[in-house]
Amino acid sequence: MSIEAIPVEPPTLKHAGHAAASTLMRRHRLRWWEASPWLAAVAFYFAFPDYLGFGTALLITILFALSLDLALGYAGIITLGHAAFFGAGAYTVGLLAFHGIWTEPITSLVLAALAAAAIGFASGLVLLRTQGLTLLMLTLCTMALLQEAANMAHDYTGGFDGLPSLDIAPVFGVFEFNPLYPDTQYLYTLAVLLVCFVFIRTLVYSPFGQSLTGIRENLLRMHAIGSPVRRRLVICYTISAAIAGIAGGLWAQTNAYVNLSALDLDRAATVLIILILGGYGRLYGAFLGAIAYLALEHFLARIYPSAWQLGLGLLLIFVALYARNGILGLGEDVWRRYRAGRASQ
Amino acid sequence: MTEIRLETCALSRRFGALLALQQIDFKLAVGARHALIGPNGAGKTTFINLLGGALPPSRGRVLLKGEDITKRTQAERVKLGIARTFQINRLFRGLSVLENVCISVAERVGAAPAMFYPIGRRTDVIEESMQLLEMLKLTTIAEHRVSELPYGRQRLVEIAIAIGSKPDVLLLDEPAAGVPSAESHIILDALERLPEHIAILIIEHDMDLVFRFAKRVTVMVGGAVFAEGTPREIESNSQVRAVYLGQAGHG
Numbered sequence: 001m002s003i004e005a006i007p008v009e010p011p012t013l014k015h016a017g018h019a020a021a022s023t024l025m026r027r028h029r030l031r032w033w034e035a036s037p038w039l040a041a042v043a044f045y046f047a048f049p050d051y052l053g054f055g056t057a058l059l060i061t062i063l064f065a066l067s068l069d070l071a072l073g074y075a076g077i078i079t080l081g082h083a084a085f086f087g088a089g090a091y092t093v094g095l096l097a098f099h100g101i102w103t104e105p106i107t108s109l110v111l112a113a114l115a116a117a118a119i120g121f122a123s124g125l126v127l128l129r130t131q132g133l134t135l136l137m138l139t140l141c142t143m144a145l146l147q148e149a150a151n152m153a154h155d156y157t158g159g160f161d162g163l164p165s166l167d168i169a170p171v172f173g174v175f176e177f178n179p180l181y182p183d184t185q186y187l188y189t190l191a192v193l194l195v196c197f198v199f200i201r202t203l204v205y206s207p208f209g210q211s212l213t214g215i216r217e218n219l220l221r222m223h224a225i226g227s228p229v230r231r232r233l234v235i236c237y238t239i240s241a242a243i244a245g246i247a248g249g250l251w252a253q254t255n256a257y258v259n260l261s262a263l264d265l266d267r268a269a270t271v272l273i274i275l276i277l278g279g280y281g282r283l284y285g286a287f288l289g290a291i292a293y294l295a296l297e298h299f300l301a302r303i304y305p306s307a308w309q310l311g312l313g314l315l316l317i318f319v320a321l322y323a324r325n326g327i328l329g330l331g332e333d334v335w336r337r338y339r340a341g342r343a344s345q
Numbered sequence: 346m347t348e349i350r351l352e353t354c355a356l357s358r359r360f361g362a363l364l365a366l367q368q369i370d371f372k373l374a375v376g377a378r379h380a381l382i383g384p385n386g387a388g389k390t391t392f393i394n395l396l397g398g399a400l401p402p403s404r405g406r407v408l409l410k411g412e413d414i415t416k417r418t419q420a421e422r423v424k425l426g427i428a429r430t431f432q433i434n435r436l437f438r439g440l441s442v443l444e445n446v447c448i449s450v451a452e453r454v455g456a457a458p459a460m461f462y463p464i465g466r467r468t469d470v471i472e473e474s475m476q477l478l479e480m481l482k483l484t485t486i487a488e489h490r491v492s493e494l495p496y497g498r499q500r501l502v503e504i505a506i507a508i509g510s511k512p513d514v515l516l517l518d519e520p521a522a523g524v525p526s527a528e529s530h531i532i533l534d535a536l537e538r539l540p541e542h543i544a545i546l547i548i549e550h551d552m553d554l555v556f557r558f559a560k561r562v563t564v565m566v567g568g569a570v571f572a573e574g575t576p577r578e579i580e581s582n583s584q585v586r587a588v589y590l591g592q593a594g595h596g
Contacts, residue, residue, distance in 0.1 A: 014472075015471070015472055015475035015476070015479075015484075016468065016471075016472070018475060018484065018487060019487075019488050020441060020442070020443040020475075020484075020487035020488035021443065021471050021472075021475055021487070023441075023488060024441075024443060024444065024447065024464065024465055024471055025465040025466075025468065025471060026465060027463070027464075027465055028463030028464075028465050029465075202460070202461060202462075202463070203460055205463040205464065205465070206459055206460045206461060206462060206463060206464060207451045207456045207457050207458070207459045207460075207462075207464045207467060207470075208457065208458055208459055208460040209460075209464075210444070210447065210448055210451065210457070210464045211448060211451065211452065211457045211458075213437070213440065213448075214437055214440075214448040217436075217437035217438060217439055217440060218435050218436060218437055218438070220431070220435050221431075221435040221436065221437065221506065222448075223399070223419055223420070224397070224399070224419065224423070224428075224429055224431070224435070224507075225423060225428070225448070225449045225452050225453075225506065225507075225509065225510055226419070226420040226421075226422075226423025226424055226452055226453070226510065227420065227452050227457065228420060232458075
């Protein structure tokens with residue numbers, strides 16, 4: 001291919017001042033409000049010391065939802081089996097700790113990520129040749145196979161009973177995981193979430209992330225501009241799996257147990273609902289969705305304990321019909337109208 | 346004799362019992378403005394799919410600058426300089442016009458696999474995309490989301506994405522399809538601004554556009570080449586008028 005195909009001057013950036021160009025050049029910059037989730041998380045630590053167990057679960061759910069957002073929201077990989085990677089991470093931590101092989105928490109998380117990534121890579125090579133309903137079913141099958149494997153390997157995994165009373169070493173050899181006062185669990189999880197979030201945020205604004213969005217928006221066009229689509233998808237799926245594995249590993253460490261629920265359809269469906277509720281393909285949709293879901297669960301279960309999911313179902317119908325981009329999408333619409341209204345005045 | 350950029354030798358494609366293309370021998374010169382016309386079902390889009398590598402041929406060969414590229418994948422052919430547009434828009438609808446072009450440019454310059462810096466730092470990619478939009482007179486709508494644009498403008502974005510690959514050969518599948526006739530001049534204007542050395546093969550039903558733009562015309566009927574010549578020769582060819590121009594009118 002000739003480089004001279006179109007006469008292009010050296011990048012003198014004469015268009016840098018154009019609105020579209022400067023928007024794109026500044027899009028990745030941090031905005032002031034992006035500090036708020038983290039400030040809120042720190043405030044929560046001081047304000048609700050009795051609810052840190054709940055807070056830890058919330059942070060893990062956010063991380064898991066973020067991992068799904070990368071695959072589903074950005075690359076458009078339709079999956080109902082993301083708990084496969086959550087479970088792979090959880091069982092990696094659980095098996096290593098239960099059998100006394102490795103209990104150091106941070107390196108355990110790295111191993112959890114690697115194990116989940118390996119499964120994501122191997123299954124992705126096969127699955128990502130397909131699309132739509134076939135892909136959905138195959139992701140579901142992968143998860144079901146893993147769950148059944150964990151169930152049958154009773155001697156190692158404890159089968160249905162799982163692996164109880166995991167002994168996790170203190171973080172940095174100092175901060176112990178105390179089940180009664182989960183301060184360490186909360187702050188440790190928050191730190192891991194922050195690191196993973198920075199990584200994901202960098203990724204989605206990168207040229208790679210842009211090409212994933214392209215694949216989501218128009219697969220055929222990406223083929224036609226010469227993009228190695230399947231390779232991109234497999235890489236994305238592997239990274240997403242690794243992060244889900246970290247979430248699962250955190251779950252195992254902070255609860256000090258692992259059971260088959262880590263690999264359950266219930267878990268995979270819940271994280272999907274959270275992402276749809278919050279707004280997929282939007283980074284902060286995972287945060288809002290997780291908070292909204294757990295708050296709803298809390299309040300609806302109090303009002304109507306036997307059938308609280310009915311309320312959730314109604315809300316999902318509303319979101320599917322009137323707010324396709326979730327809570328965050330609704331907020332964006334309102335903000336856009338407000339700005340348009342101000343501009344026209 | 347002008348230099349040949351793209352060539353096919355006895356290219357055939359079969360879909361089950363249907364022989365969609367039979368024994369097509371075709372030459373596209375450097376800098377060509379070549380139109381492919383013919384009734385619906387003549388195999389025009391299939392031909393473009395075979396040239397671009399979206400479909401493999403059943404028989405025959407495709408040569409680019411004399412080199413056999415029949416076995417090359419679509420992605421490899423894009424790298425070799427063959428780009429295409431689609432009859433029905435295939436755009437990144439939720440993204441801005443600029444982003445649409447940036448995705449294509451980033452892919453070509455090899456920036457697309459990069460994970461650890463933001464696309465906003467690739468000012469070379471953004472600048473080149475803006476220059477391309479300037480060439481097609483699209484800078485005023487660069488910030489608009491594609492799905493919010495009128496159809497005629499969307500067709501131009503379709504062309505802009507293809508040009509982002511810096512092709513030597515550009516395959517345009519009905520660039521004016523679906524564009525209201527009052528707007529179809531913007532397509533022609535844009536096509537006339539494309540760099541001269543690009544060899545362009547255009548499928549089009551709008552005969553005004555074909556006869557104004559093309560320097561050479563191939564008529565395809567029933568999967569075979571029916572006639573080839575200058576626009577004037579084709580227009581005055583009584584057989585062509587009988588099978589196509591007379592009945593199809595101006596689409």
